[in-house]
Amino acid sequence: MTDAHRHSAGAPPISQEWDLYTEEEHDRWRRLYRRQMEILPGRACSEFLEGLKKLDMSRGIPNFKNINKSLRATNWEVVGVEGLVEDKHFFELLSQRLFPSTCFIRREDQFDYIVEPDIFHDGFGHLPMLMNPVIADYMQAYGKGGLKVLDDPVKLKQLARLYWYTIEFGLVQTPDGLRIYGSGIVSSPSESVTSLELTGRLRVAFDLIRVMSTEYEIFHEQDIYFVISGIEHLIEVTMRDFAREHVYESVAERPIISAGGWVPCDRLYGPNPKRV
């Protein structure tokens, strides 16, 4: 399985069993939610904050049945899954506008950090952006693209980097400065700040070939983020036929760039000013 798709999980979809969550688990969700909401206004992009508001998830672990009524706006659905699974299933689900979400919530001793994705990462982190029509189409196109290259591990790896540096850890340029749209960032209290404000992190203008050539680290905060010029920027990426335009070959011709590596043609962004 490709690491970038780690939030995808077991086949076939499972029932969420929402009634079985305990009050303690709902309370944990509410505290995770509140903590992020103290940090994200002015840091997350407006598309995320608008989507979050529409999904109305502040009162406890969301019930997918209710969430799906809202996700009809972009013709998506969230489905419960468990455990980790191979790329094929993940791509199949996305290509059908089905988003796989884990159902379990992290334990109390994992409150600040959890290695594997839980429902807070998948639900809070991913679902709000699926309310955005551009992201909704981008995710489906990504799934369809993945299905075309299932038998090619090199191309799969290239695609996984694209997912990682957009859906999971993407930043977007706005008139007010850089903002977060990546789910891995918005669901992390520390990276929600460091991704934007820490000097020493690389923030590089998005370039498709550059992104697909760049390795990533999964066990600590990112050293590098790629900045799109607006959420609509992802339409340009989506509308390309990677195979016909020889995108994969162009990537393969270039050296692999290590996570956090800098190359001379990178256009760099400075950090956002520190907030007081």
Ligand SMILES: [Fe+2]
């Ligand atoms: Fe994720």
